[in-house]
Amino acid sequence: MDSDRIAEIIIAEIRSTVPELEAQPITRADSMTDLGVDSIERSEIILATLEAIGLKVPMVQLHGPRNIGELADLLHAKSAA
């Protein structure tokens, strides 16, 4: 699974967690904070994505990415490791 596919999963999880964003265009360049996603929603989105891609990593290892693309790259790197 490549980083773009992981980004698609993240975006789908964002839309299901925050239904208010259903119709809004979301790209790799967007950050969840700028989209108005709160910290618990962000954790929910990341956990759901981890389950969808079959990856178990502690959440503390997933701090740092500044946007959805960077998060997808990080998850891709972790799943390839």
Added chain:
Amino acid sequence: MPSPQPDSQPLVVTGIGVASGLGHGKDAFRAGLFEGRGVFAPLARPGRQRDDGSPEFFGVEMPDPPAILPRRVERTAGLSGRAAVAVLDEAWREAGLDRIVPERIGLVVGGSNLMAREQFLSLRDYAERLDFLPPRHGHVFLDTDICGLCASQFPIRGFAHTIGAASASGAAAIVAAVEAVRSGRVDACIALGALQDVSALDLQGFRALGALGAGPVCRPMDTGHGGFLYGEACAALVVTRPEHAGSTVYGRVLGTGFCTDGSRGPEPNSDGQVRAAQDALAAAGLTTADIDYVNGHATGTPSGDDAELETLRRLGLGHARVNATKSIIGHGLSAAGTIEAAAVLIQMREGLLHPTLHLEAPLDEAFRWVRGAAQEHRVRHALKLSFGFGGSNVALVFGTPEEETA
């Protein structure tokens, strides 16, 4: 302890919101009660049946609560939370609480272990994948999440907490709301009997105790009574001083009594029940002779009904009309005391008492049961009884909005 002096200026109930198997809102509640509509059926919500071929659990489930919350919040709220927001919205609007400053509004949520069914389902769904349990579970499993949810959606900034007294929780919430307003801590307090969202595990526990009825008929106070039937319910009453009331005043809270009797388990205790009623009457400055209507706790369990009848006899209430709201909407457990108090106030306002369904052979013919169809009755002073496992006994005395001269 009863108040030493009757309150010179009783508090009033000025807003009501209700949800039950009869539907959402007071119109559906009123119509269903007076019609005596039968709504019992096998429970169908996920997590409510054993699914192992054992007899089904019967009871009452409500229609899905109206969508009031923003969608991102709605998806995080369980059934108890969504029902709470629905009844709070109805009561809030009617009481016109937007007129009162948020810091002078309090919320008491009656009930404990409210969201057991959702925990039961989560445990089942996540047993094999606990690492992926949604983080929100860490705060939504707490009963106080209902307080947080309500105060996040409505400007309640005085206080918001829960109170637990088993099946008397909803009535205990009214007592706590009255005390909060009377003490001056807030100007308005909402007593909210929360929906006790029971799981098959809880229902099996009630069945094992011998408390739960079998089949689709609940017969409180009838010789054919065989236990209570669960009914989803939720209700909110807004309590204020008369000067803070909205345009609709349902009635006055004349007195309350709330005592414990030393029972640990489910066994009822007439001594405690009598004491709670006497405390409430003393606080109201009334005697049993002044009570013209009793809304019983009346669950339909043989030992509970017998103890309560003994209580009514000892109090000398043979002259009063008596009915049992649980015969229509089932036993709301945590919500029972609140929604049944709402039933008292609505009946008082309408001058009409709802029938006790399936009361064909009363355990004691000497009482003036409301049977068959709704009956006109001018209620001046009503007594509401509410009892809970663990020895909690609550009695509430309500009066008409204005004091009437005899």
